Amino acid sequence: MGIEAGTVMLGIIGPEVVLVVAALGLMVADIIIKDERERQFLVWIGVAGILGSLAVSASLWGREVAYGFYGMVVVDNFSTFFTLLFLVAGGLTLLMSHRYVQERKLSPGEYYTLTLFATCGMVLMGKSTDLIMIFLGLEVLSVSLYVLVGYVRGSDKGVEASLKYFLLGAFSSGFLLYGIALLYGATGSTRLAEIGAAIAQKGLLGEPMLLAGMGLLLTGFGFKIAMVPFHMWAPDVYEGAPSPITGFMSVGVKAAAFAALLRVFAGSLPGLGIQWKEVLWLGSILTMTLGNVTALMQTNIKRMLAYSSIAHAGYILIGVVAGGETGTTAVLYYLLVYTLMNLGAFAVVVAIEQKDEKRLELLDYAGMGTRHPALGAAMAVFMFSLAGIPPLSGFMGKFYIFSAAVKEGYLGLTIIGVLNSLVSVYYYLRVTVMMFMKEPEAEITPVLFHPSLVVVLIIALFFTLQMGLFPSTYLHIARESIKIFL
C-alpha cells in the first residue's frame, strides 16, 4: 500500500477545505438555530469562510508548482488566480444575497451553503489537471446551481428556469463525459499531461476518435460558457434565477469553464488548441454578434444582461483564439474585469428589484437616476464599462483582447469585435438614459439600501475604476499566472 499522507497533500486543496468546512458549519448552524430572524446571520459564516479561503489561497500565490492527489490537482499561479477570482465572485454574491434572501423569506441555510459549494466546485475546476477532476468540479458547481436557480419555489419563471437549466445542464454534462471517454479511448489517459504526451508521441492529431472526443468536450464547455449555438438556455435561466445567483452564474460559471478550457487548449494540449482554432473563431463571431443583436431588443434588464453576458463570452473567445502570451493574459484580465463590473451591475439590479420579480423591466428604471443619484452613477459606470468606454476597466479589457488579436494576425475578428462593441453601446447607454433622462410614469417607491449591498457596490465600483485607470498591476498578475503555459 503506497498511500501516504504526503502524497495527498491537503495544503494543495486548502482553499477548498476551508470552503467545505464553512459550508458544513453553515448546515449545522442552520439546524441548530431555530429562530427565523437569527438565521439571517448565517450569511456571515459564509462570508467568513470565503475570507478564510481567500487568505489561504493568497498564501499559495507565487509558490512553486505543486501537484497533489497523484497529479489530479495542481497549485500554480494560474489556478490561484482563478481561485481568487471565484472567491471574490462568491463573496460578493453572498453579500448581495443577504437582503434578497431576507426580504423574500427564503430559507437562508441552504442558499448560502449551496453558494459556497458552487464556489468550491469552480475552484476545483480551475485547479484540475485531470479530465475526471474537471468533470467533478463542474458537477459540484452545476448541481448546486440547479437548486439555487429554482430557489424561489413559488415563482413560475424560477421553476421553469431551474428545470431548463437542469435538463440542458445534465445533457451537456453527458456531452462532456462522453468526450472524456473518447479522449481516454484515443490516448489511454485522462491526465491532461499524459494525453498531451500520447498525442505528441503517437501523432494522433488527426485521429477521428480524438477529434470526436475534443468536439464533445468543447460542446460541454460551450454549454457552460453559453457559446453560440449552445446558448439557448442562458436568457431564460438568467431571467428566472434569483438575481444575485444570475450575477454569480454569469461571471463564475463562465470563468470556471474558461479556466478549464484554457487549461486544456492553451496549457496542456496546445497542438489541439491550434487545430480547433477555426471552430473557436467561428464560435466567437457568432456568440458576440448574436448576443449583442438580441440584447438590443430586450426590455427586461435581466434578459438584457443575459444576452450581454453571451456577447462578452464572444469577446473572451477572441482572446482564446488569439492565444499566445498576450492573448491568454488578456483573457485572464478580461475575466477579472468582467467579474467585477458585471457583479456590480447585478448589485444595482438587486437593489432596485422588489419582491415577486417586480421592477425588472427597463421602463421601471425611469427616474431612478434622479431619485438616487449615487445608484444611478454606479449603474452608469458599470454600463459604460460593459460597453467598453474609456477610461473604465471594460475598455482596457477589450483593448488588450483586440490588440492581442491584431498582434496574432486576426484582423477580421478584431474588426467584427469592435463593430460589436459599437452595437452594444446602444443598449448599455439606454439603461443610463432611462435612469437619468426619463420621468417615471408613476411615483416610484424609493430603493432601500442594505449595508451589505452598499459594500458590494463600493467594492465593484472601486475595482472597475481602478483596474481601468491602473491596469498594469493586474496585467502583471495575469501574465504571471499564465507563465506555466509558455
Place this chain on the structure above:
Amino acid sequence: MGLVEIGIVLIKAVVVFACMLLCVAYLTWLERKVLGHMQVRCGPLRVGWHGLLQPIADGIKLLFKEDIVVSSANTFIYILSPMIVTGAAFAAIAVVPFGDQIEILGKKIALNIADVDIGVLYIFALSSLSVYGITLAGWSSNSKYALLGGLRSAAQMISYELPMGLSIIGVLMLSGSLRPVDIVESQDVWYIVKQPIGFLIFLICGFAECNRNPFDLPEAENELVAGFHVEYSSMKFALFFMAEYAHMIVLSALVATLFLGGWRGPVLPGVVWFMLKVFALLFFFVWVRATYPRFRYDQLMKFGWKVLFPVSLLNILVTGLGMVLWG
C-alpha cells in the same frame, strides 16, 4: 477450465439447488409445526406421519391451481417479477461455503459452487435484486393493495439494506477479505464475539430484508391482504412464497458464515456443523414470528434510519479504533 470441472460445478449446482428446494419445502412444514406447538396446537397432522408430506401436497395443489393474469396488469412484468425474486434468492447461495474441501475419488472438491473473491458483495447484489422483483410485482398488478405493498417493501428493504451493508464492514475489516472462504478461515474466534453489535444489526436487517415478522409490512395480511402478491395465484404465488423461505435460508447461511464461524467446529464434520448453525437460525426466525407483533410503518422507518444506521456507523468507528489501538 476443462469439461470435467464444469461437469463437477454443474452437479454441485443441481445438488445444492435440489437441497434448497427440499429445505424450503420442509421449512414451511417446520414453521407450521413450531408455530402450532408454540400456540398450543399441533400444526399439520393429516398428510403423512405428523404431516410430513404436507409440503408436497401443497406443492401439487398449487401446481394444479388456476393461473390468473389480472386483465389490467402489465403482463410481461407481472409474469417476470416472481421469477426475478426466486432467481435472485436461489442463486445467492452459490458463493456460500458449506464445508471444508472434501475428497471424492481422489479429487479435491470445494464445498461451494463458486469461489469468488467478492462473494459477499455478490450476495448483497442479488439480495437487492429481489427488491426489484417485489416492487415490480406490486406495480404491475395494477391493484391498489399491491401497489401499496410494493412501495412499502421497496422503501423498507432499501432502508434496511443500508445498515445491513454497513454492519458487516466490521467483519470485513477484521478478515481483510470479501471471499467467504477466507472469512470463515480467519475466524479462530467467531466474529460474533468481536462484532456483537454488527451481528445484531445484521440479524435485524436480515429479518426486514426477508419481509419476515416483525417486519412483514409489505404483505401484512390483515391490512393489505398479502400486499404485493395479492393478485398472484398458482405457481407464481408459490414462487414468491418459496423465494421468501429461500431468502431466509440464504440469510441464515450468511450469518453462519460471517459471524458463527461457518463450517468450523469440533468433532463433527464441517457440513454438519454448518447445517446445525443454519437450522438453529431458521428456528430463531420462526420463534421470532411467534413472539413479536408487527411494527407500525413509521416506527419501522424510524428504527431503520434513526437507530440502526447511526449505530452501524458507530460500530465501524469503534472497530476501526480498536484495530488501530490493539493491532
Place this chain on the structure above:
Amino acid sequence: MGIAGYTGILIMVAVAAAFGGVVVLLSRLIGKRQESREKLMPYECGIDPTGNARRRFSIKFYITAMLFIIFDIEAVFLYPWAVVYRSLKIFGFIEMVVFVGILLIGFLYVWKKGALEWGSKSI
C-alpha cells in the same frame, strides 16, 4: 480463483432462472382455466375497483430512495477501504472519519429537517 469461479455463478443463475420459468410454464399448462370478467379484476374488497392503481403516491418514498442512493454509495466506498484497512493503519482511519463525518453531517441535516419522519410530524 480468478474468472473461473464465475462459471459456477453463471450455472447457478441459469439453473435458478430455468426453474422459475419451467414452474410457471408448467402451472400454465396443467392448471385448468375458466376465466370471467370478475375473476380477472384487481382485488378491491370484493367490489368493482374504482379508478386505476397507477396514481401518484407519497413523496416520502422518493425521498427515502434518494437518501438510500446517497448513503449506499457511502457504504460502497467503505467496502474496499475495509478490506485493506489493516495496511492503511491510522491514516486510513482518519481519512474515513473525515469521509463519514461529512456524510454524517448531511445525515444530521436530513434528520433535523424532518425528512425521516413518517408520522404527523413529516414534511
